Amino acid sequence: MGDKSARVQREAFDYVVVASGxxxxxRVPELPGxxxxxxxxxxxxxxxxxxxxxRRVVVVGGGKSALDLVTRAAREAASATIVQRKVNWMIxxxxxxxxxxxxxxxxxxxxxxxxxxxxxxxxIRPVDRIDKRVKRALWWLVTRDMLISTGLYRLPRELxxxxxxxxxxxxxxxxxxxxxxxxxxxxxxxxxxxxxAYTAAGLLLATGEELPADVLVFATGHHKVFPFLHPSVRVxxxxxxxxxxxxxxxxxxxxxxxxxFRQVFNNIMxxxxxxxxxxxxxxxxxxxxxxxxxxxxxxxxxxxxxxxxLPGSGGYDFGPYDIHCADELLHDMGLPSHRARNLLAEYxxxxxxxxxxxxxxxxxxxxxx
Numbered sequence: 001m002g003d004k005s006a007r008v009q010r011e012a013f014d015y016v017v018v019a020s021g022x023x024x025x026x027r028v029p030e031l032p033g034x035x036x037x038x039x040x041x042x043x044x045x046x047x048x049x050x051x052x053x054x055r056r057v058v059v060v061g062g063g064k065s066a067l068d069l070v071t072r073a074a075r076e077a078a079s080a081t082i083v084q085r086k087v088n089w090m091i092x093x094x095x096x097x098x099x100x101x102x103x104x105x106x107x108x109x110x111x112x113x114x115x116x117x118x119x120x121x122x123x124i125r126p127v128d129r130i131d132k133r134v135k136r137a138l139w140w141l142v143t144r145d146m147l148i149s150t151g152l153y154r155l156p157r158e159l160x161x162x163x164x165x166x167x168x169x170x171x172x173x174x175x176x177x178x179x180x181x182x183x184x185x186x187x188x189x190x191x192x193x194x195x196x197a198y199t200a201a202g203l204l205l206a207t208g209e210e211l212p213a214d215v216l217v218f219a220t221g222h223h224k225v226f227p228f229l230h231p232s233v234r235v236x237x238x239x240x241x242x243x244x245x246x247x248x249x250x251x252x253x254x255x256x257x258x259x260x261f262r263q264v265f266n267n268i269m270x271x272x273x274x275x276x277x278x279x280x281x282x283x284x285x286x287x288x289x290x291x292x293x294x295x296x297x298x299x300x301x302x303x304x305x306x307x308x309x310l311p312g313s314g315g316y317d318f319g320p321y322d323i324h325c326a327d328e329l330l331h332d333m334g335l336p337s338h339r340a341r342n343l344l345a346e347y348x349x350x351x352x353x354x355x356x357x358x359x360x361x362x363x364x365x366x367x368x369x
Contacts, residue, residue, distance in 0.1 A: 014255065015255050015256075015257070015282050016255065016256050016257075017256075017257050017258070017259055017278065018226060018229075018256070018257070018258045018259070019258075019259040019260055020226065020228075020260075021260055022222065022224055022260055022261055022263060022316065023045070023222045024222060025222055025223040025224075025225050026043035026044075026045055026046075026218075026222060026223075027043075027218075027220050027221045027222055027223050028041075028043050028218045028220060029060075029195065029218065029220060031195060031196070031197050031198055032197045032198070033197045033198035033199060033204075034198050036198055036199060036200045037198040037199065037200065037201075037202065037203075037216070038200065039202070039213055039214045039215060039216060040214065040215045040216070041216045041218070042215065042216070042217050042218070043217070043218050043219075043220075044061070044065045044066070044069060044217060044218065044219035044220075047069060047217060051215065052072065052073045052076040052077040052215065053076050053077070054077070054078050055077055055078055055214035055215050056077065056078050056079045056081075056202075056212055056213050056214045056215070057070070057073040057077040057078075057079065057080050057081070057213065057214070057215045057217065058081045058082075058083060058202060058203055058211050058213040058215070058216050058217070059073065059080070059081070059082045059083070059217045059219055060082075060083045060084075060195055060203075060216065060217065060218045060219065060220060061082075061083075061084060061218065061219030061220050061221075062082075062084030062085065062086060062087060062088045062171075063088060063171060063173060063219060063221070064090070064172075064173025064174070064176075065173075065219040066082060066084065066219035067082070067090065067173075067175070067176050067179050068176045069217055069219055070082040070179075070188055071176040071177075071178055071179045071182060071188070073188075074178070074182040074187040074188045075178075075187075077215075078214075079189070080182075080187060080188050080189065081188070081189040081190075081191060081211055081213075082188060082189070082190050082191070083191045083193060083195060083203070083205065083211070084190070084191075084192060085192070085193070085194050086161075086162065086192070087158075087159060087160060087161050087162070087192070088161060088168055088171045088172060089146065089161045089165060089168060089169060089171070089172045090150055090152075090172055090173060090174065090175035090179075091106065091146070091150075091172050091173065091174050091175060092146060092149035092150045092174075092175050093174060093175070093177070094149060095142075095145055095146070095149055096145060096149075097145065097148060097149060098149055102174070103350045104349075104350060105142075106320060107265070107266070107320075107322060107323075107350045107351065108323075108347065108348055108349060108350055108351055109125070109127065109323055109346060109347040109348075109351055110127060110347045110348060112128075112320065112321060112322070112323050112324060112351075113125075113127040113128045113130055114130070114135050114138055114139060114142075114166070115166055115169075115309070115320060115321065116166070116308075116309040117129075118321060118324040118328075119301060119302050119305035119306075120302075120324070120328050122327075122328070122331050123324045123327040123328050123331065123337075127347065139164065139165050139166060140164070142165055143164055143165045146165065147160065150175045150180060151175075151179075151180030151181060151184075152180055154180065154184060155180060155183055155184065158192055159183065159190055159192070166309075166320070167311075168311065168312075169310075169319055169320050170310040170312070170313050170317050170318075170319030170320065171312065171319075172319075172320075191205060191207075191209070191211070193205040193206050193207045193209070194206040198216075201213070202216070203216060224236075224240075224242055224261065224314060224316060233250065233253060233256065234250070235250045235258070237303075237315070240314070241303060241314050241315030241316075242258075242261055242314060242315040242316045243299050243303070243315060244258055244261060244262075244299070244315075244316070245290070245295040245298060245299055246262065246277070246328070246329070246332070247261055247262030247263075247274075247315075247316055247318070248261075248262060248274055248277065248278060248281070249281065249295070251292045251295040251296050251299070252292050255282075257278050257281070257282075259271055259274050259275060259278065260274075261316045262274055262316065262318065262325065263316055263317045263318060263319075264318050264319065264320075264321060264322045264325050265319065265320055265322055266322045266353070268354075269322065269326070269353070269354055269357070270318075270322070270325060270326075272354070272357070273325075273326055273329045273330075273357065273360075274329070276329070276333065276360055276361070277329040277332060277333060280332070280333050286332050286333060286334075287331070287332055287333065287334040288332055303315050306318075322351065323351040326351075326357070335360070335363050336363075339351065339356040339357065340356065
């Protein structure tokens with residue numbers, strides 16, 4: 001792109017799909033004093049094998065990537081420190097005191113029914129109307145189980161999430177093995193603080209503490225930007241959130257679409273279903289054909305819901321609503337959302353899995369005919 005001698009070539013296409021990924025343009029905070037720090041500064045995308053060996057490593061961030069990297073540093077580095085503004089929930093590999101895989105609890109229709117009600121009324125089933133008091137009681141039990149199963153209950157209170165589940169569950173990932181144990185044993189030094197500036201020796205925190213480091217890793221997320229699009233194509237609002245109908249189509253640009261920005265926990269399945277939906281959209285064979293104004297109104301309603309139940313989702317992250325998100329696209333395509341042979345399997349077995357949607361191409365073709 002920076003080669004001025006490169007030849008510019010224009011080509012015309014009927015449709016354009018942006019599938020450039022949501023984790024490409026690194027977000028690294030601009031802190032004063034960068035020129036004074038003589039060590040290595042990396043984004044989590046840039047970490048490679050051997051970079052931590054024998055060095056003092058500080059990881060900034062509180063998400064899944066940050067915990068993975070600092071747990072790795074605890075094994076390889078001379079010292080490992082993690083700095084996070086707040087502690088996010090992490091999902092243990094096994095729940096119910098370590099006896100049952102998490103997908104059998106959280107990734108079922110019954111498990112999703114415990115979440116705040118989905119924004120699209122067409123996707124609401126009777127089980128989703130469980131009384132809020134019952135939901136709170138069940139989430140209290142899930143919260144206690146997660147604290148025990150992740151090992152967080154054995155850490156100081158300030159190293160546990162402050163909000164009860166399901167708050168901020170969209171930011172959760174699977175807890176890396178050994179993280180809580182490494183914190184207990186002192187192999188990982190946690191700090192709850194914002195970062196203020198680089199220093200010659202390392203990093204200055206908002207608390208006034210200076211952390212010495214040889215390697216600083218910022219696991220601070222990514223910008224959802226598309227520098228290759230013409231400025232006239234508006235896909236963000238003033239707050240930087242993606243404004244896409246169904247998380248796929250920008251209103252007013254019916255020949256442009258995005259795949260991979262309707263993110264759910266099972267993102268591979270979400271991408272596949274998006275591709276099916278998009279095929280129908282481009283062919284104008286969806287069951288619904290909203291106007292540009294109706295698309296904008298639907299986006300406004302959905303984003304208001306996301307800010308309430310999935311704060312910080314950026315307008316694209318639907319978090320744990322795997323099955324509801326699938327139902328929504330299936331309804332638009334005129335396809336059945338019941339994907340199991342009986343009610344027990346439909347509600348109690350993991351729903352966000354590929355085999356539930358086998359044969360979707362054939363079903364889509366029959367529905368179109």
